[in-house]
Amino acid sequence: MLLSAYLSKRFRASSGSKDEKNGFVSFIAKASTIGILLGVAVLIVALSVINGFEQQLVHRLLSVVPQVEYVAPNRAIDNWPEKVAKLTKQPGVTGAAPFISVNGMAQYKSELKAVEVRGVDPAFETEVSAVNQFTYGKLVSQISEDEIILGQQIVKQLGVEQGQLITLLIPQVNQAGAEILAPKRVTLTLVGVIEMGGPIDSSAAFIHLNKAQSVLGYEQRQVTGLRLAVNDVFQAHQIALRVGQTIDDYVYISSWFRTQGSLYQDIQMVRTIVYIVVFLIIAVASFNIVSSLVMEVREKQANIAILKTMGAKDSTILATFILQGLSQAFIGVVLGSFIGVMLALNISELFTLVSQLLGANPLEGVYFIEFLPSKLVWQDIVVTVIVTFILAVLATLYPAWQATRVDPAKVLGN
Structure with missing residues (x-):
């Protein structure tokens, strides 16, 4: 595993060098990292806002409107x-x-x-x-x-x-x-x-x-x-x-589900839509990892062949390119999580500032609150990170497997 990590670092350094003939591989790798970064950040912010609306629904609206009523x-x-x-x-x-x-x-x-x-x-x-x-x-x-x-x-x-x-x-x-x-x-x-x-x-x-x-x-x-x-x-x-x-x-029995239930269902529906849409964005970014690794495997065929002739096992080659793809995802996840958390913690103030600059509040008179709430839940961050890494691992499997299929005799003979 230490050898795979070292080789992955060397391959990553060579791909980003100015002497690289085909800089398109480096561009695709950076694009996948940026895509994952944006997807993770957007998902964290969106879920924080949805959690904020749900919190305000419970502690603000439902603390005033009747939770249960019996009407004659x-x-x-x-x-x-x-x-x-x-x-x-x-x-x-x-x-x-x-x-x-x-x-x-x-x-x-x-x-x-x-x-x-x-x-x-x-x-x-x-x-x-x-x-x-x-x-x-x-x-x-x-x-x-x-x-x-x-x-x-x-x-x-x-x-x-x-x-x-x-x-x-x-x-x-x-x-x-x-x-x-x-x-x-x-x-x-x-x-x-x-x-x-x-x-x-x-x-x-x-x-x-x-x-x-x-x-x-x-x-x-x-x-x-x-x-x-x-x-x-x-x-x-x-x-x-x-x-x-x-x-x-x-008496007629009534609860807040009858009067305000549609609002709560809308919040849950938006949460589901956000999960699906943003994870699709992350999935697309992860498929960019596939493209970049496939091209890199083709570009590094000679290096792979030399490593095999020196006794490198298929598992070492496989782990090398898996780590290569995960490093791209890791950078995107870390930066995206940091940006997402910072935005989620300050989204209410940013929304107020933008509303003041525009001179209009899009929430005024529409919802039960006139500000943009936010509640950061660490479980959402954990789920986002885990799912992103799972998608990244799946994206690296095929290119890494292709790297193990390189025939040293054919490559070095040519």
Whole structure:
């Protein structure tokens, strides 16, 4: 093996010398190294961004939107305090809270905006939601009965400021549910603004649970739904079905997979596409190793023949050209990993800088975040390196085997 490494080093040095008649072999070898470098760097950066989006989905979006909900379609849920206490004790459940949800309109002067009004109990809402982390002004956990908290886009569209009065238009339905009455007007003071990014900013309106009950005619222990927070968001649907069996009321069971599942599936689909496309790029670069080694074997036939006449074994020749190809891959992998890690660690700042220079943010108003997240996972780097080396080894096998087939008598005789 030491002899093979020495010979590989000598062959590599001779291929890069200025006296080489055919510099095309050296060019192909360098092109394969650059191709592997770019492929590894792009894969590490792309996977880091995808991991960042998944992390933000879990710790940002899913910390605010309901992870599990039980919504009563026909009649209100009675005795919610006892049911919340019961749900909290279920395995996998970290918190439970009551709510009343209704669609309505927010009005300020002549401006109107459709909103999703959500009546919450401040004492319980923080057990199931991290909305306070994205709220400035008065927090949801501090809201009183005559106050309201709106999303930033709603505030911007209405042109209202904190401390000013706005009007909520709440639809009214008779007890039989067959006739829609004139909407009820409720005047509230804007005390807080939710600034999270994405669709929540353009739809969320939080009011006190007691206020929602009085407006809709519910009793103090009645709500339209119960919300859960779970210890594993990716098991939310299974937990929702299991825990839902403990509720006596007729409710619709919903989890974040129904409301946000398409976004999570898109992230996983992009991850798969990135793996396939970038590994194909690395595979193409690895096939350049085949081309360069085949040409080098032909160019070094005389050297190989002399080595065989001196007693070099086929295994030595085979190992020599395998190491020759792996050295090209090794340089590409090391440099590509370094560049990829550096870019992955600073991609958020680079994206912000480019957005400021261009004066536009392509993520603004499209996704639930307005910055480019990144999370570097060392397992992704290990998988990338291992797969790249496997492709490189496969690429070197045929040229190295061809080198062992050189007949010294024919080569030296010519």
